[in-house]
Amino acid sequence: MDIRYSAEEQRFREECRAWLHDNVPAEKRPLNADAALDFDKAWQRRLFDAGWAGINWPKEYGGRGLSIVQQVIWLEEYAKAHAPWIGANFVGINHGGPTLIINASEEQKAYHLPRILKGEAIWCQGFSEPGAGSDLAGIKTKARIEGDELVINGSKIWTSFAHVADWQELVLRTEEGSARHRGLSWVICDMHAPGIEIRPIRKISGQVEFAQVFYDDVRIPLENVVGGLGNGWKVAMSTLSFERGTGFIADQVKQSQEIEELIARARASGAIKDDRIAAQLAQLRAEVAALRAMTYRNISEVIRTNQPGAEASVIRLFGSELGQRLERMAMLLAGPDVLDFRYGDDTFVGDYLRGFAGTIAGGSAQIQRDIIGERVLGLPKSR
Amino acid sequence: MDLSLDSELESLVTATGDWCRDNLPLEASRNRPPGIWGELEAMGWTGMTAEAMGLDHASEALVFAELGRYLAPVALLSTAVAARWAGTAGKVALAVPAAAGRVGSGQGGPVRVFDTDGAGHALGLVGGAAALAAIPADLAAEPGLDLSAPLAKLDPAPAFTPVGDGRAVLHLQLVAAAFAVGCADAARDMAADYAKVREQFERPIGWFQALKHICSDMAVRSAVARSQLCYAACALDAGEGDAAFHIASAKHLADQAAIDNSRANIQVHGGIGMTDEAYPHLCLKRAHLLAFVAPADQAIILGEAA
Numbered sequence: 191m192d193i194r195y196s197a198e199e200q201r202f203r204e205e206c207r208a209w210l211h212d213n214v215p216a217e218k219r220p221l222n223a224d225a226a227l228d229f230d231k232a233w234q235r236r237l238f239d240a241g242w243a244g245i246n247w248p249k250e251y252g253g254r255g256l257s258i259v260q261q262v263i264w265l266e267e268y269a270k271a272h273a274p275w276i277g278a279n280f281v282g283i284n285h286g287g288p289t290l291i292i293n294a295s296e297e298q299k300a301y302h303l304p305r306i307l308k309g310e311a312i313w314c315q316g317f318s319e320p321g322a323g324s325d326l327a328g329i330k331t332k333a334r335i336e337g338d339e340l341v342i343n344g345s346k347i348w349t350s351f352a353h354v355a356d357w358q359e360l361v362l363r364t365e366e367g368s369a370r371h372r373g374l375s376w377v378i379c380d381m382h383a384p385g386i387e388i389r390p391i392r393k394i395s396g397q398v399e400f401a402q403v404f405y406d407d408v409r410i411p412l413e414n415v416v417g418g419l420g421n422g423w424k425v426a427m428s429t430l431s432f433e434r435g436t437g438f439i440a441d442q443v444k445q446s447q448e449i450e451e452l453i454a455r456a457r458a459s460g461a462i463k464d465d466r467i468a469a470q471l472a473q474l475r476a477e478v479a480a481l482r483a484m485t486y487r488n489i490s491e492v493i494r495t496n497q498p499g500a501e502a503s504v505i506r507l508f509g510s511e512l513g514q515r516l517e518r519m520a521m522l523l524a525g526p527d528v529l530d531f532r533y534g535d536d537t538f539v540g541d542y543l544r545g546f547a548g549t550i551a552g553g554s555a556q557i558q559r560d561i562i563g564e565r566v567l568g569l570p571k572s573r
Numbered sequence: 574m575d576l577s578l579d580s581e582l583e584s585l586v587t588a589t590g591d592w593c594r595d596n597l598p599l600e601a602s603r604n605r606p607p608g609i610w611g612e613l614e615a616m617g618w619t620g621m622t623a624e625a626m627g628l629d630h631a632s633e634a635l636v637f638a639e640l641g642r643y644l645a646p647v648a649l650l651s652t653a654v655a656a657r658w659a660g661t662a663g664k665v666a667l668a669v670p671a672a673a674g675r676v677g678s679g680q681g682g683p684v685r686v687f688d689t690d691g692a693g694h695a696l697g698l699v700g701g702a703a704a705l706a707a708i709p710a711d712l713a714a715e716p717g718l719d720l721s722a723p724l725a726k727l728d729p730a731p732a733f734t735p736v737g738d739g740r741a742v743l744h745l746q747l748v749a750a751a752f753a754v755g756c757a758d759a760a761r762d763m764a765a766d767y768a769k770v771r772e773q774f775e776r777p778i779g780w781f782q783a784l785k786h787i788c789s790d791m792a793v794r795s796a797v798a799r800s801q802l803c804y805a806a807c808a809l810d811a812g813e814g815d816a817a818f819h820i821a822s823a824k825h826l827a828d829q830a831a832i833d834n835s836r837a838n839i840q841v842h843g844g845i846g847m848t849d850e851a852y853p854h855l856c857l858k859r860a861h862l863l864a865f866v867a868p869a870d871q872a873i874i875l876g877e878a879a
Contacts, residue, residue: 191582191631193807195574259574453875462875472874476822480797483576483804490577504796507789560782562789567765569779569788 193486195263202256203263209240210271219274221536223398227312227354230277234309243283243307247291251303258489262439269443278351282306282313286359289376293417293425298378302357314355316346316362316379316403317426324557327370327423331405332363333377335412340364340377342385342408348551352388352401355381361422364415374422378414385409395543396533438509442482445509448516449478455523467523474519477512484508500565507558510548517542576803582632589636592616593643599759602644602855603720610646610664610691619652622744630744634751634806638799641755644859647722648688650748650866651696658741659705661694666708667722668697670730673865683728687862689714690723696745697733698867703741704733719862720855743809743817746824746867750805753827753863754798760834760856761791764841771843778841787837794830801826817873825869831860 195203213236220226237243238252246261247253254260276283287306290299305311322328331344342362349358358379365373385408390398417425453471456462462471484505491501520538521528531539549555563569578586596612597605613619618636621628633653640649647667655665666689671682686695689712696705708731714723765788768779778784805819813819835857839846846853 191576191578191629191803191807192811193574193576193804193813194811199574468871468875472825472871475876476801476825476869476874477797479804479819479822480801480826484796484800486574487576487800487803490575493575494577501796504793508793508797556782556786559786559789562792563779563785566792567761567779567788569765569768569785570777572780572782572785 195259199259199263202260203267206242206264206267207271209242210267210273213240214271214273218536219277221534223354227278229274230279231309231312233274234276234279234307238308243309244287244303247287247303247307251291251299252307253303258493262489265439266443269440269447278312278354279306279309281315281351281355281359282311282357285315286313286357289359289425289428290416292428293376295416297413298416302378311357312351312355313357313359314349314351314381316349316358316360318348319345320347320402324554326426327374329361329363329374331360332366333375333410334366335364336409338412340410340412340415342379342405342410345402345404347402348391348400349403350400352381352403353390357381358403361426364419364422371423373420374426375419376416376422376425377410378416379408379410380414383408383410393544394546395540396535397540397544399544438505439485441513442478442485442509445513445516446478446482448520449475452516452519452523459523461523470519474512474516477508477515481505481509481512500561503553503558503561504566506553507555507562511555513548514545517545576800576807578635582635585632586635586639589618589639590642593639593645597640597643597645599643599855600852602859605646605721610648613646613649614652614664619649619656621653622657629806629810630747631803631806631810634747634802637748637751638755638758638802641752642759644721644756644759644855645752646688647719647752647862647866648692650745650752651688653748654703654741654745655694655696655705655736657744658703658736658738659696661705664688664690664692665705666692666695667866668695668699668704668706668733669862669865670697670699673698673868682730683726684730684733685717685724685726686712687717687719687722687724689725695731696736698742698745699733700735701742702735702739703745703867704735706731706733719858721859722862740809742867743820746820746869747802747806747809749863749866750798750802750820750824750827753824753831753860754795754802756856756859756863757791757795757798757827757830757834760831760838760853760860761788761795763853763856764788764791764834764838767842784841787841791834791837794826794834798823798827798830818876821869821873824867825874828860828864828869831856831863835860 220229241254244253245256245264246258249255287303290302317326319329319331321330331346333340333342358381360377360379361374363373364375385406387404388401390401392398456467456471461467488501488505521542528539564571620626621633622630648664651667652665655661667687669685686708694705695708712725714725717724768784768788769777771778801823805823808816808819838853842853845851
């Protein structure tokens with residue numbers, strides 16, 4: 191075990207730092223949805239042109255073909271430089287793309303991966319349904335096969351970026367009468383196809399960031415199935431294990447910046463003289479350090495054994511609850527100023543409100559605890 | 574950057590665990606055989622980081638976590654630190670001053686020394702430094718809260734001499750954190766094993782989410798503390814400027830994991846967990862002792878002190 195970086199890795203870090211220093215835009219990511227989309231696409235294109243998109247993606251599809259450690263170094267420096275959130279490119283870069291790399295055909299990869307990296311194609315996710323949340327295998331959205339087409343009917347919900355997306359990673363039932371994990375397929379759905387209707391949903395923070403999507407006889411070519419008909423569950427899980435493991439590096443760096451800011455604020459206001467506040471801040475600072483250590487351990491394990499362990503769920507659970515404790519602390523230190531919050535404000539109060547998603551999306555905290563109990567500790571399955 | 578175990582380190586950790594299982598069962602921790610100390614010394618665990626052995630603190634921390642899992646004698650902590658930084662030979666008892674872990678209290682008061690049998694010196698965190706004192710040979714040790722660690726009270730306290738190197742206190746805090754990580758793991762495994770076999774309502778109690786989630790939270794606390802322990806040990810090995818912060822954080826989280834997991838383990842066991850004949854209380858009592866061994870300084874975690 192050694193936490194030091196090699197000379198090559200340190201050189202790479204310097205390169206990242208230098209480029210970010212010169213290129214991070216001075217203006218903030220716009221709040222207006224249309225302007226934000228233009229901003230996200232332009233920024234992603236700049237990252238691609240400079241060679242910073244898809245650092246550990248294969249070279250033949252536009253990536254750099256470098257190591258996971260270098261990807262981590264980039265994300266750390268990215269967050270430290272206060273570079274903009276990747277916004278609408280999030281699903282393509284963090285879910286859709288990685289899933290395609292593992293499961294898709296040559297044609298699918300050759301078409302989609304470079305477009306994702308260049309910011310030309312926006313992706314959204316279509317997993318959850320009104321009746322299938324934590325119980326994801328309860329998916330009812332279905333497709334019948336007509337010739338060389340899938341004809342899709344049903345509905346998906348909590349779909350971020352649905353209104354701006356070109357493509358959707360859609361998991362649906364392709365086998366009539368199948369149940370649970372069987373008979374599902376993972377499909378690349380064209381979001382511009384006729385028969386798709388999008389109804390935006392407002393969050394408790396006031397933002398309209400996700401939507402319900404309705405499918406009424408939507409026709410998608412059969413060749414858009416990824417990983418083979420009926421293998422959708424397996425394909426979907428390859429994305430989720432990625433998401434639970436290394437997908438949250440940037441969030442963690444942000445958390446380590448947040449705790450330093452909170453401590454500085456508590457010192458400036460004198461709140462740190464309150465022993466309870468000081469104890470809570472110390473607890474948070476130790477936990478933020480431990481989360482980083484745990485992520486490094488997980489990444490090291492992935493590099494050595496080539497698969498993310500079940501402990502990725504531990505990172506996901508601990509990280510999401512820690513994020514909420516940090517947001518709660520920010521509220522506590524701010525005092526009654528938080529009461530002035532208005533819909534549209536881009537402040538930590540909005541982060542606190544949106545932050546509830548941390549322990550709900552991508553497998554709720556309760557589902558993560560089931561997974562840890564059953565897969566890490568070997569307790570009997572409850573479901 | 575690599576925080577995973579290579580095959581050599583993995584073998585060392587496995588071999589340590591195997592030896593402990595056969596020779597140092599947790600169930601016998603309150604009544605170790607008289608010759609056990611000699612066997613522990615012969616295994617070389619108290620001299621791992623000596624120049625001659627040349628092992629790093631990362632390896633040592635993982636080995637001590639295994640020893641801690643079996644509630645190994647606490648004098649291993651003080652003996653390893655004294656051997657490394659003061660060059661002592663033989664057993665060194667563990668000293669805990671009266672002010673340990675108390676906010677705002679000064680020095681003074683009696684010093685408790687643990688595991689004194691056969692020890693001529695005691696080492697502990699006294700007055701902010703790792704310090705050594707000679708102790709009388711004929712000390713009458715009595716059982717205390719931790720039944721595995723008989724203690725004697727020295728009042729007035731003997732004269733403690735700080736060992737020269739400032740890293741000694743970090744070393745003591747690190748190995749004590751490793752023992753606490755092991756203790757937290759032991760409680761986690763005991764609870765999970767029991768939840769798989771104990772049946773109520775015609776099924777194992779681990780089937781119920783209310784019990785399962787208690788166990789999952791134990792696994793999270795253990796993983797968090799172990800991760801920080803590994804990072805902290807590497808920081809000490811690499812001579813990083815923030816090693817003191819990482820080690821204090823590791824100790825803080827490990828103590829918390831040990832106490833919280835031990836408490837949860839008793840709850841999972843129900844009535845039997847309340848009894849002297851069952852084993853959950855052994856972890857709890859050890860966890861409370863470890864919390865007073867080189868306790869984490871909040872000011873260091875907050876980055877207020879060097």
